[in-house]
Amino acid sequence: MRILVVSPRVAPGVLTLEAWDALRGAARVLSAEDGPHVQAIRAAGIDVAIASDRPDAGDDVVWVAPPGDLQWARDVADSLVGGDGAPVEVVLGSYDLPGARLLDLVDVMGRLRRECPWTKLQTHESLAPYVLEEAKETFDALESGDTAHLREELGDLLMQVVFHAAVAAEGTPDDPHGWDVDDVAADITAKLIRRNPHVFADGDATTPEEVDATWQRIKAAEKGERR
Structure with missing residues (x-):
């Protein structure tokens, strides 16, 4: 059997x-x-x-x-x-790739957004204080050197990202199509590829200082294009 x-x-x-x-x-x-x-x-x-x-x-x-x-x-x-x-x-028969558990978080947040009286009422504006709170607690965990505590706080911070994405996915009158957590992940992935040409393209940076300088140069150019 x-x-x-x-x-x-x-x-x-x-x-x-x-x-x-x-x-x-x-x-x-x-x-x-x-x-x-x-x-x-x-x-x-x-x-x-x-x-x-x-x-x-x-x-x-x-x-x-x-x-x-x-x-x-x-x-x-x-x-x-x-x-x-x-x-x-x-x-x-099949097994999870790294990051697969993030799908569970997205699924749980989606259900809370549909069924939880408190969660379904939240907006980007009402959630803003929690982003600051969780970022501060994550920083404190980093300062403490307690990696178990850091793991917990990173989870709380990650929840804020997924929460905001769930809110945005519902759209607004100004942006009826909205965006979701996949769009967030796609944007940061594309940014990492653009700003690390020494790994993903023909960049020639070989030291940490050169890598940082390239990142800052590309970042400044991108911000200039958006003005």
Whole structure:
């Protein structure tokens, strides 16, 4: 028996070769719940039965775990087999790339914006004091040298970025289309590429001082263009 673990942050149907081989070679494919990943597997021509009862460890079965729940798969595997029993293998069908957890934050903020009475009333103006507060607390954490505290405060500061992006995404009469957190990320990514030509283009800076001088020169030129 194999237990297939998939990430909820990866598009349904995007699975590893090992996962597809396991699915196509199994006598049966079962899942404890229906969902986008199960539907994508069915769309590929593989029948998936929904079953709440656990199969026997010795069966030629692939059991699709709840998306993202690797611990569930391990716990089930431990409960199905012990000692010299039949082998149970956990197969990673898809896994998170660095930064994938940011999608969880965006999703949670979106739900709060829709369902939380306080969150849905906030504006850029009402949130402004919190940006200053969280930036100050982040600075204090840096000064303290407490990296665990810094991690927490950076999370609070990051929440402000995502919060403002969620507000902006709803648009205004002056800007009905608005912008979202992807636009924020795209802008800063493009800026980093433009201002670091020694990495991304044909720049010749080789020392920290030269890198900083190039950054400042490009920054000044960009600000001049916007005047």
